[in-house]
Amino acid sequence: MRLGFLVGVFGVVILAHAAISTIRYRGLLKIMEEEFYGPPANVMVELLLGLVLCMWAALTVPGKFLSIHPHSEENRIVSLPANLDFMIFNHRGKVFPVATDLKLKH
Amino acid sequence: MVTKTEETQLERLENQVDNGGGGAWEYLCLVGRLKLRRSEKVLKHGLSILNDPKKRSALGSEEWTLYEQVAIAALDCQSLDVSKDCIKVLRKGFPESKRVGRLEAMLLEAKGSWAEAEKAYSSLLEDNPLDQVVHKRKVAMAKAQGDISGAIEGLNKYLEIFMADHDAWRELAEIYVSLQMYKQAAFCYEELILSQPTVPLYHLAYADVLYTLGGLENLQAAKKYYASTIDLTGGKTTRALFGICLCTSAIGQLAKGRNKEEKESPELQSLAAAALEKDYKQRAPGKLSLVTTALKSLKSNCCTEEMLIWAHHSSDDDNSHATHLTMIHGPIQAQTIFQ
Structure with missing residues (x-):
């Protein structure tokens, strides 16, 4: 978690650095009066690296993925809740009272 | 809705609590959240918390919910005195509350004084x-x-x-x-x-009802709903798998006299049967031969009358082999009788 966060920060820093490099490069091009066709290769590599690091951090830091499959263990419904609102008390359990020594002591 | 993970968690906690391993409060919370009816256990463990001043004060404001939970559980167990005491404590805490009023009316109900309960409601x-x-x-x-x-x-x-x-x-x-x-x-x-x-149990229950109603159209619809149950549970509902087999055989019998173009492919049934056999092999190998013979007799359309009976039984969990086997026993016996 902590590592993932640090990696994420590092990724963002790299991205920012790539952006600054590109701006500087364009400035340089303007001085040299050349056309801008795209950032240089090392900036491209930096950009990709930053992208990968940020993506990895974004996928690991917030937590685990939850399953969306209806038949996965977390989602598969095996029984419905007892309909407690419609619970009735004169059932056959009435004939077999539970231990009578239970008492609320206050 | 109780999912598989929650069920396992509940079983684990229940074992732990029953063997005195602690975790009673977590258990009670889980039972309350899943809305289960475990009145005896809630009464026993809830009271043990409530009777222990240290544990009770540790709950803070949750204490009142526990009183309510225990009061209802006590009503269900016919321990009316306990329930009365709990309701009294709640009444002292909340003199004007409607929720406590409801509990009081439920107490009247449990006592059997219907007219008074009616009046209270x-x-x-x-x-x-x-x-x-x-x-x-x-x-x-x-x-x-x-x-x-x-x-x-x-x-x-x-x-x-x-x-x-x-x-x-x-x-x-x-x-x-x-x-x-x-x-x-x-x-x-x-x-x-x-x-x-997305609740497979409703699909299953609907299919059961349709199958029981009978008739070609209903049977075909029942088969579809059994199939959707299987789809939603990943084939882990034994009842739905049996349902597919029964529906196919019943449809086959009904459609026998009619034009044969409508006859459906038996693929679904054989797949369901294969899944059933695999499941039984894994979980109840002793009963496998019984299932295999029953499925075979179904395939040859021997007898569906007896099988109809089981649609009336309702047991919707996916591991009650005993129930399914009694259902299956029907056709085998009938078959031998007819021969």
Whole structure:
């Protein structure tokens, strides 16, 4: 978690650095009066690296993925809740009272 | 809704609590959250927390919920004294509360003094005519008194106002099934499937009702709903797998005399049968031969009359081999008798 966060920060820093490099490069091009066709290769590599690091951090830091499959263990419904609102008390359990020594002591 | 993970967690906690391993409060919370009816255990463990001043004060404001939970559990176990004491404590804490008033009325209900309980509920309804729980209690009271038609009438009136209450739809469906009014039950299950299309148990129950109704169209629809149950549970519902086999054989019998173009491919049945055999091999290898013979006899359309019986039984968990086996026993015996 902590590592993932640090990696994420590092990724963002790299991205920012790539952006600054590109701006500087364009400035340089303007001085040299050349056309801008795209950032240089090392900036491209930096950009990709930053992208990968940020993506990895974004996928690991917030937590685990939850399953969306209806038949996965977390989602598969095996029984419905007892309909407690419609619970009735004169059932056959009435004939077999539970231990009578239970008492609320206050 | 209780999912598989929650069920395992509950079993683990239940074992732990029963063997004195602690975790009673977590267990009670889980039971409350999943809305399960474990009255005896809730009563026992809840009281042990409530009677221990240290543990009780550690709960903070949750203490009152526990009192309520224990009071209802005590009513269900017919320990009316305990319930009365709990309600008294709650009444002292909340002198004006409607929720406690409801508990008091439930106590009257458990005592069997119906007229007084009715009066109490009516006065509660006068204060708040849209109190859903009180309306439901009135229906439950009718049911408890054996007045099933009254309960149905009450539920229908209730559902006209609160159409989105799926618990009530489910209750109505179950009452209709118990009265063998399958067409009405099917309607209720349709409503349930509409409101919660991802719950496989409703699909299963609907398919059961359709299968019981019989007739070619209903059987075909039942088969589809069994298939959708399998789809939603990843093939882990034994009942639905059996349902597919039964439906196919019943459809085969009905369609025998008619034109053969409509006959469906038997692929689904053989797949379901294979899944069943695999499942039994894994979990109950001793019963495998029994299942295999039963499935074979189904395939050759020997006897469906006996099998119809099992559609009436309702057990919707996916590991009750015993129930399924008694169902399966039917055709085998019948087969030997006919021979």
